[in-house]
Amino acid sequence: MRKWIALALAVLIAALAGAGIHFRPDRAIRVATGYVAHNICSKAFVSGFDPQSVFAEISDRAGIRRLRHLLRFDLDRTARTVNASTLGLFRSRAAFHEGFGCVDVHGQDQPYLLKNDVEALKAKAPPSLPEIAGPTVVEPSDPTLKAALDHAFEEPAAPPFRRTKAVVVVHDGKVIAERYAPGVGIDTPLLGFSMTKSVVNALIGILTQQGLVTPSMPAPIPEWRGAHDPRREIEVEHLMRMTSGLDLDETNSGFDPSSRMFLEDDTAAYAVNSKMSAPLGKRWAYSSPTTQILARIVRDAVGGPEQTLAFAWRELFNPLGMRSVTLEFDVTGTLQGSTYMLASARDWAKFGLLYLNDGFAGEKRILHPDWVDFCAAATLDTDYAAGFWTNRSEHPHAKGRVRAGIPRDAFFASGDLGQRIMIIPSQRLVVVRLGDSVDPTGDIMGVARLVKEVIAAMQEPSFRDGPKDQIRNLEILGGARVPPSSLRAPE
Incomplete structure (x- = not known):
């Protein structure tokens, strides 16, 4: 029976493709099999998870769920590859390379293999950021804090399930509570999905601090330099805020430009070659390909793929003491900046501390002095900032999060399936x-409850004995902010 289903599907798709149908289902199915192959590869070979369990979780997410009875995968531990298909059709492959995670393999072309020795890139000297915890899991001593973690891990009676993998709570630079699901530990690298966009934001911020890039400079894309090309007016900030007007809107349909990008060897070239479909700076649309353009800007600014990896370790991960990071690249050697970085929950927390501490790692300034407020300010009338989402907005979503218990000054990195780094300056928190929630909101209300209960626990006497001058009650105004003049390029 399945053979006849596969044959009928192939005939139908061939007919649609031959008829010139724009929304070709074969491409959408390849997007799905590519997602399955890549995510099983990363989670099995990098995180160390059981591939069957990973497949079960992946096949429960929206978009994949419709195909789950047709999907098949094969993991080859000798070749270190994962193949996925729908009943043998529309095959996709991902290959694992030690130190560099997984890469999608298209056709017969071999992917660009970086030549770095990743272990050699990791600094042996102490990091600039003081260590946030010891070698064992930090169990909460306060019963209210323990209850907050209990609630974060409890499952509802019916779907959508929460599937929390890790929670880490850092107050005043120290872990005060953490918990992990079975099979996950303090050093387990976990996929951040679109939290990787926030890491690209940091890399752009470092380049800004070093004087190599400014948000207001025209995006250094040679393909856009034609005298009559409207894209020549696109600035780096437009890409950061996803207001470029490029035809790269993301809908997660399998047919949208963001999905199709992952079918290409050169993901950034695909994004760069798109046309304008909206006025520059006037419309916001979420767009992973836009971040891929920023990833290419980073690559070109520092000199290439190997230099990108070395730059990230030297300027960002080592100063923060992030030891578990795996950055993944596309076939051509461009950082998969929209989606694919893995790190332990503690390392993701250390990244959050960089922004909580206004761009400092300990006494070392990493980001431009105005960078954090600039990147946490709302874009147009949305609750998106620049590589982060923000409560510093009048948007209904931001107001809803405030009502749910996430303070007004909060901003956060966010990734698919409920990956979150909540940064709350007023609470020094x-x-x-991290997890695999298939709730369409990424279990944002569960995260809001966690934050609310953690803050409530911090009102206990043991949390209120510190110096009064350490407590900052920030009054953050909503709406978009004018970028600080020091971040503007010279006229």
């Missing part, structure tokens, strides 16, 4: 939640 970073809360990391």
